[in-house]
Amino acid sequence: MTVDTSPAELTGTSPSPITVVDGxxxxxxxxxxLSGSAADRQRVADAIGSACENSxxxxxxxHGVPQRSIADMYHATRxxxxxxxxxxxxxxxxxxxxxxxxxxxxxxxxxxxxxxxIRQERSKPDLSETFTYNRLGDAEQGxxxxxxxxxxxxxxxxxxxxxxxxxxxxxxxRMEGLALEIMRLFALALELPEDWFDRKxxxxxxxxxxxxxxxxxxxxxxxxxxxxxxxxxxxxxxLYQDDSPGGLQVQGxxxxxxxxxxxxxxxxxxxxxxxAIWTNDKWVSTVHRVVNPPREAAHRERxxxxxxxxxxxxxxxxCIPTCTGPGNPPKHQSVLSGExxxxxxxxxxxx
Numbered sequence: 260m261t262v263d264t265s266p267a268e269l270t271g272t273s274p275s276p277i278t279v280v281d282g283x284x285x286x287x288x289x290x291x292x293l294s295g296s297a298a299d300r301q302r303v304a305d306a307i308g309s310a311c312e313n314s315x316x317x318x319x320x321x322h323g324v325p326q327r328s329i330a331d332m333y334h335a336t337r338x339x340x341x342x343x344x345x346x347x348x349x350x351x352x353x354x355x356x357x358x359x360x361x362x363x364x365x366x367x368x369x370x371x372x373x374x375x376x377i378r379q380e381r382s383k384p385d386l387s388e389t390f391t392y393n394r395l396g397d398a399e400q401g402x403x404x405x406x407x408x409x410x411x412x413x414x415x416x417x418x419x420x421x422x423x424x425x426x427x428x429x430x431x432x433r434m435e436g437l438a439l440e441i442m443r444l445f446a447l448a449l450e451l452p453e454d455w456f457d458r459k460x461x462x463x464x465x466x467x468x469x470x471x472x473x474x475x476x477x478x479x480x481x482x483x484x485x486x487x488x489x490x491x492x493x494x495x496x497x498l499y500q501d502d503s504p505g506g507l508q509v510q511g512x513x514x515x516x517x518x519x520x521x522x523x524x525x526x527x528x529x530x531x532x533x534x535a536i537w538t539n540d541k542w543v544s545t546v547h548r549v550v551n552p553p554r555e556a557a558h559r560e561r562x563x564x565x566x567x568x569x570x571x572x573x574x575x576x577x578c579i580p581t582c583t584g585p586g587n588p589p590k591h592q593s594v595l596s597g598e599x600x601x602x603x604x605x606x607x608x609x610x
Contacts, residue, residue, distance in 0.1 A: 283314045283511060284519050290321030292444060301447055308448025311538075315545035316509050316529045318520055319441075324433050326524055329499060332430040335423050336562055339390060340471035342418065350416040352391070357408065357604045358466060360396050361416030363389030383483040386551070388471040392427045395464050402462045404573045407597065411464070411572075431467045434497050434566040438465075441495060441528060442568075449538065450581045460494070462571040464597060472505065472549065472561040479551055485561070486549035491531035492603050493569040493596075498527040503561035505552030509545050516548070533570065533599060536591045539582040572597030 285306065292303035310317040339347070352361040395403065396415035403411060417424045442456040449455075472485045485505060500507060500521060507519040507527065519527055535544040552559060570576070577593035 283517050284316045284318060284509060285310050286318045286320065286520060286522065286525070288321040289319050289323070289440075289444075293321070293323055293440070300444065300453075304444040304447035307441070307444050308542075311445075311448070311530055311534075311542040313543075314509060314511075315535075315543040316519060316527065316547070318522060318525050318527050320522060320525045322437055322526060324437060324526070328430055328433050329524065331426050332564060333499070333501070333562065335420070335426040336390070336469045336471070336564060338420060339418055339423065339469075340388060340562075342420075346418065347388070350390075350418060352416070353413060355410055356413050357410055357601055358393045358395065358413075358464070359389075359391050359468075359604070359608075360393055360413060361391065363391065363468075383480075383487065385486045386472060386475070386479055386483060387485055387549075388473070389468050390471075391466050391468045392431065393464065393466050394431065397428075403464075403597075407572060408601065411597075427467065430564075431465075431566070434467065434568075435463070435465075437497060437526070438463075438495065438566065438568045441497075445495075445534075449579055451579065456494075456570075459574040460568070460570050464569045464572055464600070465493070466567045466569070468565055468567065470549075470561075470563045470565070472503075472563075474560050475551060475557040478554065478557070484548055484550055488546050488548040490544045490546050491529060491567060492533065492600055493531040493567050494534045494537075495568045496527075496529050496531060497566040497568065498529075498563060500527060500563040501561060503552070503559045504556035505550055505559075505561055507547060507549055507563075509547045516550075519547075531567070533576050533596065536576050536594070537579050537582075539578045539587065539590055541582050569600055570596040 287303065287306050287310070289303060291299040307317060347362045350362040352359045352363060392415050395411050396413060398414075415424075439457070439460065442460060443453045446453050446455040470486070488510070498507070500519075502521045502523070506521060508516040509519060509529075511517050529547070530542050530544055532544045535542055549563075551557075552561070572595065574596040575593055576596055576599065578589035578591070583589050
């Protein structure tokens with residue numbers, strides 16, 4: 260679903276979220292939270308918290324990320340995926356890299372999901388290509404506790420494209436800032452001190468992954484999608500998506516599929532499995548997918564840029580104090596962020 264509303268119109272003085280798709284995926288303006296009063300920040304935080312309790316998905320405008328940074332990243336991504344296949348293959352992710360840096364490799368995320376319907380759909384390879392950058396692959400940023408798997412420190416792989424690495428690093432820095440801001444709003448929504456998450460994500464191990472969905476001149480086999488149904492693994496995801504047909508859908512409470520609105524210059528935010536554990540399932544990590552375009556638009560390519568925010572390796576993910584109480588005990592065992600994500604990749608790619 261494309262909403263015919265410009266970001267400028269969505270960043271006015273009203274602090275109330277603008278809701279589309281029957282309220283299941285709200286569009287929330289962050290501008291008053293970034294520059295307004297404490298009351299404004301709490302109002303926006305409460306709107307975000309409501310979205311996280313209901314769908315686990317929202318769209319944000321007024322986020323402060325320069326359009327130039329988004330455009331540069333989008334251009335660099337298109338340029339990379341337009342390279343000859345042999346050039347991309349030179350950057351194929353190492354078979355033992357647990358963070359999949361470089362050009363994506365074959366595998367199935369289905370193995371990491373317990374739900375049988377997800378495993379069945381994800382058994383068919385996605386109709387997409389990926390490229391992944393992780394800050395741990397930069398020597399100056401790869402801060403990890405002693406004794407962790409050395410493979411986490413494997414270097415990033417870069418194409419020989421002028422300015423490509425700088426563009427990715429600069430965009431990743433923008434996403435780090437936005438993710439920290441959203442985590443602070445999460446804290447307010449959960450009745451915690453605003454900086455409650457700060458020290459838990461200051462050495463994050465996030466994958467910035469770009470997706471290329473080629474045109475489909477031949478109709479795919481039934482049940483094979485651009486990206487099969489799945490939930491994300493970490494604390495939150497920040498996604499930029501273009502407006503090409505064949506886009507992102509979230510699964511509603513009744514099992515129906517709803518389109519996520521496409522608004523120029525916006526980001527889609529969704530929480531991942533670790534945030535659901537942190538909040539004792541008060542907030543939901545929602546299953547989603549990327550569908551194929553209608554046949555009349557099958558000639559169009561699609562690109563998206565998800566930032567999969569993952570807390571510090573040694574951050575203990577355990578029930579937040581405000582999310583438990585009499586009659587509502589913790590539902591999950593505590594787990595270290597790094598061990599959790601390593602196990603997910605291990606099961607998905609036989610590492």
